[in-house]
Amino acid sequence: MSQINLTMPDGSVRTVESGTTGLDVAKSISEGLARKALGVKLGDKVLDLSRPLTEDGAFKIITPNNDDPDCLMLLRHSCSHVMAEAICDLFPGTKLAYGPAVEKGFYYDLMTPTPLQQSDFEKIEKRMKEIIKEDRPFTRVVVSGEEGLKRTAGDKYKTDNAERALAREGADGTLSFYANGEPGKNWEDLCAGPHVPSTGKLKSFKLLSLAGAYWHGDQNSDQLTRVYGTCFADKEGLETYLKFLEEAEKRDHRRIGKEMDLYHIEDHSPGMVFWHPNGTKMVNALKDYIRGKIDRRGYLEVITPEIVNKTLWIKSGHADKYNENMFKTMAGDVEMAVKPMNCPCHIQIFNTGLRSWRDLPMRLAEFGKCHRYEPAGTMHGLMRVRGFVQDDAHIFCTEEQIASEVADFCALVKEIYHDFGFDSIVVKFSTRPERRVGSDELWDKAEAALEEATKLAGLDYILNPGEGAFYGPKLEFTLKDSLGRDWQCGTIQVDFNLPQRLGAEYVGKDNQKHIPVMLHRAAVGSIERFLGILIEEFMGDFPLWLAPVQARVLPISEKFAEYAHKVERELVNAGMRVEIDESNEKLGYKIRQCEMQKVPYMIIVGEKEQQFNSITIRKRKQGGNKNFQDILENFKTVPEFLNMTADDRKVVR
Template identity: 50%
Template structure:
């Protein structure tokens, strides 16, 4: 007999080799009907697998968040089965994982899929779900598995099996006539996957290598309930309206072109937003005791070798040759800031030293991963590095978190989720150094009063980090800010300060950013506000328009006075009708429109219209200036 502990700490005894089905049936018939997988000592497993030792278990149903990934993986297999049924030998199945919000499957095809094919595939998937085919797991002999898939003309599957280490089991899942290699787990049957939709077709190289064959990737989404699916599709519809690339074109903010992939061309109005944000951050950090520096964009390979970036980050760096030397465009600013820190002798009295830079960085992102402003190859971060002592880590972290929350609040983001990312597999430094860094950061985030979730293995190669995720108006999360504790880089680049006792010590280096990439943050803002920026941030804060040409001279004077007071104003004294002018500037999302007619000329006033409101207010130009300047951050 084995002892099984349930989530409420109740203990039950079962025969050796009992399954999740057996346990669910013992608890209740309704649970047995709804069960999808079982969690055994923290690991998800098929309900059909035998349990051969004492264990703590949970029976999971569609109501449990952990089951979403299982349902999405089921959906990927159902998609592959549908493709084989419809297209038979015209397609080979390759891989099909669950991903965030859905799933995909890659197919090798003799001809591209069409939108009509997607409709047919989704229809067939619903038929497979209706069949409620049993999903079973088997362990196969490696050679037999390879022969089976080669006989089935599934060469990609055979190649996958050949690449699996010989000491690992070959697990096979069957549903109907469809057979796939997979680690699992999966639901008991195809009938459990009811709420899904196929979304789009894309290209993808086999094993992600551009030297390999291009495959056809079909993306889909799957959810536990119909309402979840509807909410997600509605969110996508809203996101499409907010797409920063679409809004950016409409408002003439920026553009991209093939001659500079992943590098934005900023237009006047977009650059106005950029400069306003940069100046806002500059003002904030000066008040917080930061100095600002500027470092080179192109540096010799030797510096990147010394810092560890050449070994750990080389594939993401642009390199070139000049004067028989290899140079690289900097992907980040940190090694350069250490070089400034090393100029002259630093004392413990100089710490903490907070060094900021709006430095242009370049990263060799894959062309297929580029996405407007959200993923670019050239970027500027509101980057800074704090050189401090071990004793100052907590206070500097607390101060940084306060500053970060102030900034996010000013931009209208009040929901911030924090993730703690610990040591990755590919890293620099000893385990002892990482133990020290992770312990210091955990104490600091607790002192800052922030709740966090663990994000295992996702730290930087030189230290653990906090990630700050913003929640936008339609419920999406965006990772922007970061704080990293680094004991490695000061050691590698020989940064020292003179301690109180006269001995040399290594400073701790805190890497931190609030907005992250300015390009990406502006993309987030565009989608958050759908181009309707708050007054202080709007590229044009006020438009001065005339009713008749009799008011042109006065309108020009008003506009001149606004500009002289640092207000971003546009003047329209064209012969167009006033209603046309109002519609034009409203479509450009200009927050304020100052209307000038004969009466305003006589009274020395303007009539103010606010975007999104039909109300009008008469005021003096002085009051208008004061009203706008009071809203300036």
């Protein structure tokens, strides 16, 4: 028999006969390791312990470890099968669609004869524990495609999955099934694997939630129920994650947004945000903050149409590469498209005049409203929407200016994130994708220029092969919040292609026409998404400059309403966002409402305040009485009290 070489994690090489299983290798090291082993990884493939090894490669034995993504994937995929069996046992006639492991757990899309409820989780978990206690082996059965289709006959979803698997590139004409025990006797499902050795390995799991899902994500297809759960290597890992979920629930921007009356989303316009007055104040405050940053860096703000003739999108390449994500409409007999991004429109502005090398770099910025079709099942509050505003800009420059412009943008992103307390940033360098426009020569130049820029900016990055935009490579900036969650927000892309496709030119020092390079950049990305992140990060307790209501005037009784309005007018003139609580409630109730709604300052006025032309100011559970004119002066001069100017804005955490 032939032999293969396995490169172990410590760099040593073990030579074994081809066909040796991962379990055999584990046993050759120690019986203890074999008992702990959950699976193996050969090259980039995770395999069952019982699968024969047939090729050379880097090799590791996967053991229980909550920090190992391969371990968690094995546990979670296996746990999804145990959950599916339990549901099928308890709800006979259940149809199973798809049940993968995902980053934080697993889910199964299915259709039950009667709708599942959250209250069903207790009995489903009880049945899962019974299956786990039986410690049945996960048994893989490989059959011909013809035999596999016979096994799935009559099951719409499994037949469709089987046909897709057989049609997949590289398919060998066979299908695999996994039984939770003995094939033909115990429950089984069409599955490519891999799985842990037996159900007994799955002791730390929890079912989490229910959601709706569409078959293949198509809202015109069958509506299914998606059951979410998670699984960890031990009880400690599960408990830590459940505490994380509890904290995340407290911070959920959808709940806080409703409590603070910031926005809503409704079925009349799915994925589109209705910003209420309080939310609109925050949107405008964030825009003004960003404006202050980019004004000092020489950006010129523009506004472009939201609906543009589709011919522009065909010429730019978006209609071919991005068609499924675009909304279309008709203007008479002319087909139009709602813009999914701003770049072609900014090129149209650049093209309106004869540009010289002296005009470069030209930095055009826009808080542009964009629309992209997102499948119904993927939308999530402000975090993923169909209509959003980008803090977008496009820099037209020469090749020699790329590095300095990218480096300046990197400094801007770091500055903005730091202002909000986000100092842990990961940068990804995404290279050319398979679907792209432009020649390899242009892509070589773009990637080389971006690489040079990262050196000038002193950036460390993670290489992200094949994930660039269809027109150019990009840097992606991912911030980490206080719960350790990653949010990809900022991005900059080097583009040699769109200016060429849309006829952008400038006259160089040599008096000849040249095509400018175009840098696409956004610092926070979607305004909606970034505000969603901030709502969760601050739990609604925003820094003063961002708070929708910075101060609320609380008259002790209606006798002092006139004086309260005088105070309000002076505070508004001082630059504050102020409102008055003129309800008939007692002062204690008004104060509690302010604190629940996280209003930074409460201005209390009554007989004494009116008599001495003063106010009592309370800052979130703090008190004090000062002369009214002194307070106004503080509002004008102390940044913590101010609705700050762009130059002075800083976050007060």
